[in-house]
Amino acid sequence: MRLVRHRKINTWPLLLCGMILTYPAYAEDKGLVENLTGFKVNETPFMQSLGVKFGGWVDIGFAGNPHGPKNSSNAPVTFNDGANHFNLHQVYGFIEKEVNVGGKEWDVGFRADLLYGRDARFTFATNFDRTILGDDPKHQLVFPQLYASVYAPYGNGITATIGHFYTIMGYESVPSPNNFFFSHAYTMQYGEPFTHTGALLSYPVNENITIQGGVVTGWDAFFRQPANFLGGVSYTTDDERTALSATLITGSVETGGLNNDHNRTLYSIVLEHDITERLHYVLQHDHGIEQKTSASHSASWYGINQYLIYDIAANLGAGLRFEWFHDKDGARVLADGRKEHFIAITGGLNYKPIAGLTLRPEVRYDLATENNTVYRDGKKGDQVLLSISAIFHF
Numbered sequence: 001m002r003l004v005r006h007r008k009i010n011t012w013p014l015l016l017c018g019m020i021l022t023y024p025a026y027a028e029d030k031g032l033v034e035n036l037t038g039f040k041v042n043e044t045p046f047m048q049s050l051g052v053k054f055g056g057w058v059d060i061g062f063a064g065n066p067h068g069p070k071n072s073s074n075a076p077v078t079f080n081d082g083a084n085h086f087n088l089h090q091v092y093g094f095i096e097k098e099v100n101v102g103g104k105e106w107d108v109g110f111r112a113d114l115l116y117g118r119d120a121r122f123t124f125a126t127n128f129d130r131t132i133l134g135d136d137p138k139h140q141l142v143f144p145q146l147y148a149s150v151y152a153p154y155g156n157g158i159t160a161t162i163g164h165f166y167t168i169m170g171y172e173s174v175p176s177p178n179n180f181f182f183s184h185a186y187t188m189q190y191g192e193p194f195t196h197t198g199a200l201l202s203y204p205v206n207e208n209i210t211i212q213g214g215v216v217t218g219w220d221a222f223f224r225q226p227a228n229f230l231g232g233v234s235y236t237t238d239d240e241r242t243a244l245s246a247t248l249i250t251g252s253v254e255t256g257g258l259n260n261d262h263n264r265t266l267y268s269i270v271l272e273h274d275i276t277e278r279l280h281y282v283l284q285h286d287h288g289i290e291q292k293t294s295a296s297h298s299a300s301w302y303g304i305n306q307y308l309i310y311d312i313a314a315n316l317g318a319g320l321r322f323e324w325f326h327d328k329d330g331a332r333v334l335a336d337g338r339k340e341h342f343i344a345i346t347g348g349l350n351y352k353p354i355a356g357l358t359l360r361p362e363v364r365y366d367l368a369t370e371n372n373t374v375y376r377d378g379k380k381g382d383q384v385l386l387s388i389s390a391i392f393h394f
Helices: 012-022 032-037 045-050 118-122 186-190
Strands: 053-064 086-097 107-117 140-152 158-166 195-204 209-216 228-236 242-253 262-274 279-290 299-313 316-327 340-351 357-368 382-393
Touching: 086 118, 107 118, 118 140, 186 299, 186 316, 195 228
Parallel strands: none
Antiparallel strands: 053 086, 053 382, 086 107, 107 140, 140 158, 158 195, 195 209, 209 228, 228 242, 242 262, 262 279, 279 299, 299 316, 316 340, 340 357, 357 382
């Protein structure tokens, strides 16, 4: 194919742009310290002798609301709810010793995570780390994970996670680098637990199927809650282009204002598929039920999330998320007994100009179909958010 030139074009801006977007070194998985200095703390003799590694990041974000709510809130959107303000969302650090799985010997590992910032208030565990630094939502400190891992060489190998750890439910998670978008879906914000305390076993049936099961103390609780079953099964195709997981948590729960235990059950199904090497699709469906709530005699909530992510270049991706979340009895989001359908459409980018830095601009539209007193200081049924997040990896 020949290129026909009709006029002279200055190609330097295009060449420079191409270099920024596709230069391979920028896509390497390393932190800012290593990128700028070449120093690799986890590869020093001291760290290797200990067999542990450190890691973490800082996430700073701005959630612009063109309507300028007087209470500076984008609610019921939560994680990026501070309207028209720069916020320190996550100062995150962890230390871990990875457990060696798949061998013929027993092995023990551990992990401890620390989270400070605006996002910490969504991940505290009752009776554990709720008020370490007080009640100020902008300055909270939590320990979302603190667990030991034990590998037992029975059959294909059993791995036990014992302690306090993130949930296996759903698709999105609390740690910023694990999510394409800065904001979160209603399903994750209101329909799922964030953390558990207990024990969870994992067993690979074969190269395609893995099962999990264990006992935890309910949702976001550090003991003092009834025991719940938490488990799931995941399947990955031989070519690793498609993955399907189904998870379930069920058991009794004690909530404020209710004098006796009652059941709460949630299942989540997540399908991930690589349509092409660059185009990725995710479908998630959750459904939860609870026998009693403080807002109604019973509650049911369910939703469908869809994600479409395209890798434009090694360090640039574009994504689209469409969500429908039905709070059937008004117990999960507004918690006022009013049923509501929430629809949210989010489009955004992930851009890594240098290794160790990720920029996540996004545009989000939210719509409540039943009530016109949800957004904009309780005066409108919809809102638009223009947000950006910057993640600085250690």
